[in-house]
Amino acid sequence: xxxxxxxxxxxxxxxxxxxxxxxxxxxxxxxxxxxxxxxxxxxxxxxxxxxxxxxxxxxxxxxxxxxxxxxxxxxxxxxxxxxxxxxxxxxxxxxxxxxxxxxxxxxxxxxxxxxxxxxxxxxxxxxxxxxxxxxxxxxxxxxxxxxxxxxxxxxxxxxxxxxxxxxxxxxxxxxxxxxxxxxxxxxxxxxxxxxxxxxxxxxxxxxxxxxxxxxxxxxxxxxxxxxxxxxxxxxxxxxxxxxx
Numbered sequence: 001x002x003x004x005x006x007x008x009x010x011x012x013x014x015x016x017x018x019x020x021x022x023x024x025x026x027x028x029x030x031x032x033x034x035x036x037x038x039x040x041x042x043x044x045x046x047x048x049x050x051x052x053x054x055x056x057x058x059x060x061x062x063x064x065x066x067x068x069x070x071x072x073x074x075x076x077x078x079x080x081x082x083x084x085x086x087x088x089x090x091x092x093x094x095x096x097x098x099x100x101x102x103x104x105x106x107x108x109x110x111x112x113x114x115x116x117x118x119x120x121x122x123x124x125x126x127x128x129x130x131x132x133x134x135x136x137x138x139x140x141x142x143x144x145x146x147x148x149x150x151x152x153x154x155x156x157x158x159x160x161x162x163x164x165x166x167x168x169x170x171x172x173x174x175x176x177x178x179x180x181x182x183x184x185x186x187x188x189x190x191x192x193x194x195x196x197x198x199x200x201x202x203x204x205x206x207x208x209x210x211x212x213x214x215x216x217x218x219x220x221x222x223x224x225x226x227x228x229x230x231x232x233x234x235x236x237x238x239x240x241x242x243x244x
Contacts, residue, residue, distance in 0.1 A: 078207035144170035
């Protein structure tokens, strides 16, 4: 596999995307993550996790490969206290050794959102300040990153590819084709703890200011920016939406 890894990583960016897509076709999640973390992007890839309702799945999978992989958590300063508690529970349970809390720039936050109410005036501006910009800075040292998004969440995610290429980086969605049932089975089979808000009907969890209970388990993201046309925070701009 080392020969394949070296061959793939020498390719120009657009060719690299195509080769990765072909390489991961039909592969299971564990195989994809092992190739990414230990071979193709060794020491040059990070996991981005919200420590939300389903985050334990991806974190458990990567912990089985490398507990020291960088895991970037966007600490927006607007999270539910339960999310911060859950983060600490999973760090301890999975023995994660390199979780990094990424915070918004203090000067930018003071200048643009001194009273902390920007979210009431402009969802997009708040997400850009507290999530998109901080993540873009944090990812500068990496060639790729791993996301836990899934197609069954609906909306633009219904056609989510395993591999994306955007803004000079490779982005991998190894759980893209996982179903809600497969997620639930994994939690039960491996005895993973659920987010404290999950049993209360929060099936997709972001900032406390912009998250309500979901309409149902089959529509997990319905509680995110409820009553608004917004469906994504901005860090998950995809090559698909960019071309629309």
